[in-house]
Amino acid sequence: MAGKSGNAFDVDLFKRLLRYTNPYKLTFYYVAVAAILLSFFSVARPYLTKFAIDDSIVPKDGDNLIFYITLMVIALVLEVVCQFSFIFFANWLGQQVVRDIRVKLFEHMLNFKKQYYDKSAVGRLVTRAVSDIETIASIFSQGLFMIISDLLKMLVILGVMLSMSWRLTLLVFIVLPFILYATRVFQKKMKVAFEEVRTQVSNLNSFVQERITGMKIVQIFGREETEYERFKDINNKHRNAWVKTVWYNSIFFPIAEISASITVGLIAWYGGLKVVESDTLSLGVIIMFIQLVQMLFRPLTHIADKFNTLQMGMVAANRVFEIIDTQSTIENNGTKIAKNLIGDIEFKDVRFSYIKNEEVLKGISFKVNAGETIAIVGATGAGKSTIINLLSRFYEIDSGEISVDNTNIKDFTLKSLRNEIAVVLQDVFLFADTIMSNITLDNKNITEAEVIMAAKQIGVHKFIETLPDGYYYNVKERGAMLSSGQRQLIAFLRACVSNPSILVLDEATSSVDSYSEQLIQEATENITKGRTSIVIAHRLATVKKADKIIVMDAGEIVEIGSHQELLQQENGYYRNLYEVQFIQEEV
Template sequence: MSEKVTGNAFDFKIFRRLMSYAKAYRSQFVLSTVAVLLLAGLAAARPILLQWIVDEYILGNNARLLLVFSLVMLGVVFLEVIFQFLFIYYTNWLGQNIIKDIRTKLFEKVLKFKMQYFNKTPVGKLVTRVVSDIETIASIFGQGLFAIISDLLQMLVIIIIMMVMNWRLGLIVVAVLPIMVYATKLFQIKIKGTFQDVRNQVSNLNSFVQERISGMKIVQLFTREKVEHDKFLAINDKHKKAHIRTVWYYSIFFPVVEILSSITLAVIVWYGGLTAAVEGATSFGVITSFIYMTNMLFRPLRQIADKFNTLQMGMVAAERVFVVLDEDAAEVDTGTLEIEHFKGNIKFDNVYFRYLKDEPVLRGISFEVKQGETVAVVGATGAGKSTIINLLSRFYRINSGSITIDGIDINQIKLESLRNQISVVLQDVFLFSDSILNNITLNNKDIGLEEVTEAAKVIGIHDFIMTLPDNYNYNVKERGGMLSVGQRQLIAFLRAYVSKPAILVLDEATSSIDAQSERLIQKATNTITQNRTSIIIAHRLATIKKADKIIVMEKGKIVEQGTHAELLKQKGYYSKLYEIQFETAQAS
């Protein structure tokens, strides 16, 4: 994923794209805009009332009208509080609903990505995009866009009132504004790059921590704690330095603004007091009001830089999220046929495939699996066995040749229809942090507890599940960490069983389990593969003796085919492999 920064302090292209998500919430957008306008008007009313109160009712010794106008000012402030509430509530409501829509769209996109995308993209970075980056986008609406508009409107109204009230004093304030605006603009440009760096470092930190926590067993088994700790220190230090660079710009900008503000106030008091004392051209109410308005003008200007930075952080986050949304990595479903049920005749015809350009994995593979047959695929690691399953499920597209089911090219079958009828049990079983029941049914409402229980009894794992707390409602925690490897395999096998597949694939399903679990799976295999097309990829040759056909692979090619007995008679690759495993088993 690209981490490129546009270099602009504010990217209108990204902003327009974000605003397109606000169209669904027009009424809330309009209400927020009205609140912004009313807040600007009410804020401007305060200095005018203050000038009247000082000149006409305090210096004029009019206690009755002083009370009346003080109550009027209190009413204005009260109205301002009400509209401030509406402003804060609806701008944040708008932001949260927009990021909900973006997050939904992003997750839907990620669900359709090809396996190749996940192979090359760190999980931590995707998590950062889907969670923290999108949450940052909400600040564009809650603390950025509308707040900036409100401040700018308030500043414009204040400047107009200043020029009308006393243009000489107004010019003093206006003369300082270009310096303030320039400083603010420079600050915004400088800070955007640091914010992008901060987000990148957060993403790197997330990826590192997530991987190490997931692989903590390996870290501790190989005593790599110190090495990983040192790596973490380096990444954490980069994260710290990125944040310190933002603090550096803040520490320069805000003192500059404070100095300019203080100088402006001093000049107003000096010049206003001088003209009031010598010429009588300026009233004390005007001077008081100008002091008040100068603070009202410069305070938003100080805050507007911070709010603009909040807006920029949201824009940077949006840019990164849109990079994922714009990824051309989705699986293109070219299939048009929806097959209700496969018979299960599979044919690979001269299939060539490579993951990388110059590294072929399959070299002209051709074989057939007839309906109801159990075919085993064996060979050394890297021979291309698991690749066959990936291609059959259309996780990857072949470079040449064809793969058909019941005589139909799999590319012509709708992806959902294809995968719904193929169940796969992998060597590395993935279980969600959820109940055993939900991990078996994958929240399929058509599969009930009674059906799962009956299937578990057939396979022979019902008794094991009943020994667990809460039985079928037992939460296996993240990745099934509360269960042993063998138990996870059995759950995965039951998951495949209850889906009633037309084609069953066992990919090294018995390679990492104990003898007891293997006996259970062998029993279940005999049941589930009966009258069902099955492909078994295995290292343990003893588990596939009863297969209708065994395909032997080496370096992406089929070197032998036949039954267990036939292959032993050939005294070839399979025979040698079997003898080695048999001798190893005898020795152990």
């Protein structure tokens, strides 16, 4: 989709970007008209100055001079009005476009597979969704329309020059090719430089975001100096990328200024001689040409500068569209609505791999009857968490079938399926919001009374009430104001109030204290009654009470049975696990 690095402009990408202006065509055309009028009104002043000098100042006609001054004032007022309209509505249009693109991007990201986020740096995605998209706005506010306006202004200037004196215009054309060539080279170099700038900005954002998020680990392991050195290295690369753009600017703009000065000097020299030697040129024409040359070369430097802005916006647009074009969404072709499910679950020869040809689940099959509580145990990496990820369709299976209530989960709409499955993870994520918002996730169907009732059932109501604002206490980023046990209780309460048909606890008690675990165990017994529940746990209390235990090893089911049934198997995997790990909890 994107043009090759070094190409000055990507037409296809630009056309795609312009399609986002379609809902605002009236504004688009208004800005274009304002740009056209602006080019004429700006040239009108030096044109009128020529007549004021030749027809009024030289012959000393005061009344005529007032007439031309009045015309120049009118032209100036109209130019100001057009410039205001141009700047305001060009910026307005840019903000409308980036708003629409940002909404589309975020909506697309909401539906990405979990696997996409497993492989993508958060800092880079944040850069794309915030700063890169904001840079796109400059295409309209500082790039596209500014370039159009400057080009029109240059065409009008050249037309006026040719109509007044082809000889003086020829002097302009002698210098003009050099500045045009320099502008072209400058644009190509800046395109490459800006791509490097955006890459380094993304790397810097990603590094800072990850280190701030993981600052506790950095400090625990005494990695401050190492991370500081790494940051300096990344920051130096970021600086060097920007210095390269400064270097190109520092070369180009002096060349443009020298070219303009040389042209003005040639006009003053040649025109002055003609005025002295003959009457073929007037003083007014020379003054007009000097003004027009400055106006001609200024847009050239502006075009180069604005083209930089345009290119930077195009680079940002390319990066944003790469994400929008990424096909990493779960197929959502189901038509059935999963509501009030009974809770029968069946895995039939399910195979799955995160990385191609590296299977994590190797043809597993099992059935969970409605209302049963099953526990899944096994060593780390055995595939336990993968099972619940597949049940909620966070990933697509390679082969086999997963069904709920004798219906393939692919036949359900994705939203309705996930609404029927509540998951409590070991690593609890809380938003920087109130406890109430973190529990309901702003679901209008869940009332405050229902939340309080569930909290009392679990036994956390008193704990929440002790906080400064109770249920409206802001837990800050990632729930930093709460302990790990308290965060776990909030997550458990969040699962309870959603009233799921299927409850999944993924090692939900592994990081909580004994008191919090006791609260969760009591609540678990209450909400799992008559509800299908899948528990991934290392703690004996949860495992023993399960109706069925699935024992996994290296992506395969090695044993299935109740606690007592599995203990009776000589040299069984579960029995060995129990003797090594679980029995210590009973001592």
